[in-house]
Amino acid sequence: MAMAALRREGRRILLSTPSPAAAMAARSPAVSQPEIAPHGARSISTQVVRNRMKSVKNIQKITKAMKMVAASKLRAVQIRTENSRGLWQPFTALLGDAPSVDVNKNVIVAITSDKGLCGGINSTSVKVSKALHKLTSAFMYSGPEKESKYVILGEKGKVQLIRDSRKSIEMTVSELQKNPINYTQTAVLADDILKNVEFDALRLVFNKFHSVISFKPTMTTILSPEVMEKETESGGKVGDLDSYEIEGGETKSEILQNLTEFQFSCVLYNAALENACSELGARMSAMDSSSRNAGDMLDRLTLTYNRTRQASITTELIEIISGASALEG
Amino acid sequence: MLRHAAHRLASRAAVAGRRALSTAGVPAQAAEDSAFVEAWKKVAPNIEAPKTPMTLMQPRPPTPAAIPTKLTINFVLPYKSEIANKEVDMVIVPATTGQMGVLPGHVSTIAELKPGVLSVHEGNDVTKYFVSSGFAFVHANSIADIVAVEAVPLDQIDPSLVQKGLTEFTAKLGSASTDLEKAEAQIGVDVHSALNAALTG
Numbered sequence: 001m002a003m004a005a006l007r008r009e010g011r012r013i014l015l016s017t018p019s020p021a022a023a024m025a026a027r028s029p030a031v032s033q034p035e036i037a038p039h040g041a042r043s044i045s046t047q048v049v050r051n052r053m054k055s056v057k058n059i060q061k062i063t064k065a066m067k068m069v070a071a072s073k074l075r076a077v078q079i080r081t082e083n084s085r086g087l088w089q090p091f092t093a094l095l096g097d098a099p100s101v102d103v104n105k106n107v108i109v110a111i112t113s114d115k116g117l118c119g120g121i122n123s124t125s126v127k128v129s130k131a132l133h134k135l136t137s138a139f140m141y142s143g144p145e146k147e148s149k150y151v152i153l154g155e156k157g158k159v160q161l162i163r164d165s166r167k168s169i170e171m172t173v174s175e176l177q178k179n180p181i182n183y184t185q186t187a188v189l190a191d192d193i194l195k196n197v198e199f200d201a202l203r204l205v206f207n208k209f210h211s212v213i214s215f216k217p218t219m220t221t222i223l224s225p226e227v228m229e230k231e232t233e234s235g236g237k238v239g240d241l242d243s244y245e246i247e248g249g250e251t252k253s254e255i256l257q258n259l260t261e262f263q264f265s266c267v268l269y270n271a272a273l274e275n276a277c278s279e280l281g282a283r284m285s286a287m288d289s290s291s292r293n294a295g296d297m298l299d300r301l302t303l304t305y306n307r308t309r310q311a312s313i314t315t316e317l318i319e320i321i322s323g324a325s326a327l328e329g
Numbered sequence: 330m331l332r333h334a335a336h337r338l339a340s341r342a343a344v345a346g347r348r349a350l351s352t353a354g355v356p357a358q359a360a361e362d363s364a365f366v367e368a369w370k371k372v373a374p375n376i377e378a379p380k381t382p383m384t385l386m387q388p389r390p391p392t393p394a395a396i397p398t399k400l401t402i403n404f405v406l407p408y409k410s411e412i413a414n415k416e417v418d419m420v421i422v423p424a425t426t427g428q429m430g431v432l433p434g435h436v437s438t439i440a441e442l443k444p445g446v447l448s449v450h451e452g453n454d455v456t457k458y459f460v461s462s463g464f465a466f467v468h469a470n471s472i473a474d475i476v477a478v479e480a481v482p483l484d485q486i487d488p489s490l491v492q493k494g495l496t497e498f499t500a501k502l503g504s505a506s507t508d509l510e511k512a513e514a515q516i517g518v519d520v521h522s523a524l525n526a527a528l529t530g
Contacts, residue, residue: 093386250425
């Protein structure tokens with residue numbers, strides 16, 4: 001947004017400095033505040049352009065610094081993310097994945113960031129969540145009790161979704177990254193969500209970090225224990241869960257309950273880390289293109305500044321010389 | 330973009346057909362994705378469908394006909410993958426019903442873990458870890474996944490701190506008033522006595 005404003009200003013500067021031929025006549029009345037030079041001679045002001053140059057240079061410095069901060073934070077989080085990638089694989093190996101499962105109560109958990117200036121990742125997550133909402137509450141799965149609710153983690157997602165889906169938002173959580181993400185915090189958060197939200201299927205939407213320039217929206221589905229039992233009995237796509245023996249005296253439903261909760265907390269931990277990585281990577285590239293744009297703008301402004309300065313010197317010289325030649329007669 | 334998705338699905342299915350060892354899982358997985366992708370395209374044709382975990386994971390090998398000689402284990406913690414795809418002879422996990430030994434060809438099982446010692450036997454080496462709770466899955470293809478919240482090698486545990494913790498939590502259990510406090514104190518006592526047993530036993 002800041003960059004768009006700067007670009008507009010830059011264009012205004014360019015428009016107000018047309019071709020040199022027409023410039024002479026047009027410029028003196030067109031540009032604001034004529035400087036009063038000590039001899040009372042009038043010269044064209046370069047103050048405006050100089051102010052713009054100073055502010056653009058500051059913006060360039062700030063965005064460069066933000067990029068370096070994001071890069072250093074990314075290094076640390078990336079290591080932790082890669083270490084946590086093994087965590088969700090056992091669950092998918094055991095329980096399979098059923099993204100097209102047909103249930104009544106869908107809850108879409110969208111992970112977004114709290115801070116802005118991170119490119120388009122939050123908009124992508126929100127777009128995917130909205131499409132999922134339409135998918136699960138409209139047809140493929142139409143029915144009277146089909147409903148879809150949101151649980152939003154992160155301020156940016158809340159701001160975007162609250163505009164048109166305020167009624168479907170069940171719960172929002174912010175300040176996820178105040179302390180570095182660790183498993184205990186996500187376990188408590190997962191517990192909170194599981195306790196307060198009724199669901200048949202939880203769909204977790206986040207941006208998976210593939211590389212510094214590539215983040216793909218990903219969706220993990222977690223079924224509630226009852227739905228899981230139903231799917232295994234109906235021979236659904238959840239694999240042959242029935243063929244597994246349950247160690248210990250617990251019944252299958254108790255184990256499935258514990259399994260669901262554990263799966264959710266593990267998957268949420270990995271998803272939060274991946275999203276944090278994606279956010280930092282997106283911020284790095286956004287700030288990088290900002291500083292490059294600011295550099296380009298600074299070059300253009302420098303040219304304008306020099307032209308203005310030279311034109312004012314030329315004008316002064318012309319006035320002096322024509323005055324002198326008028327005196328000589 | 331959608332054509333690419335369809336092309337990718339088709340090529341994946343084709344590859345699955347060609348591979349002799351492809352598991353029943355792979356074509357089913359492609360079909361599963363396509364049901365979701367179809368529905369997605371109807372609702373949101375301009376947005377690419379999100380990826381799902383099955384597409385991001387290596388498919389697991391199928392169940393072999395004969396019992397294999399080695400067990401492949403994956404031992405993961407939230408902050409790292411302690412053991413990944415390692416072939417071992419036996420692993421003993423602390424299930425809620427007691428120490429459970431898993432050998433190659435073990436029947437597929439889901440076991441919930443309690444705080445205790447996990448030992449991995451490879452030839453003559455035995456590596457022992459103290460794990461807090463978690464889950465252990467043994468699959469039919471002799472792959473065992475152990476997911477735990479925390480694990481430490483036994484030599485990093487300080488016995489004096491274990492004793493101190495045990496007395497502290499036993500005192501708390503005695504003086505606990507609400508159910509929540511009692512449950513927390515009981516958990517503390519269980520974990521510390523397991524630690525004690527691990528160090529001495």
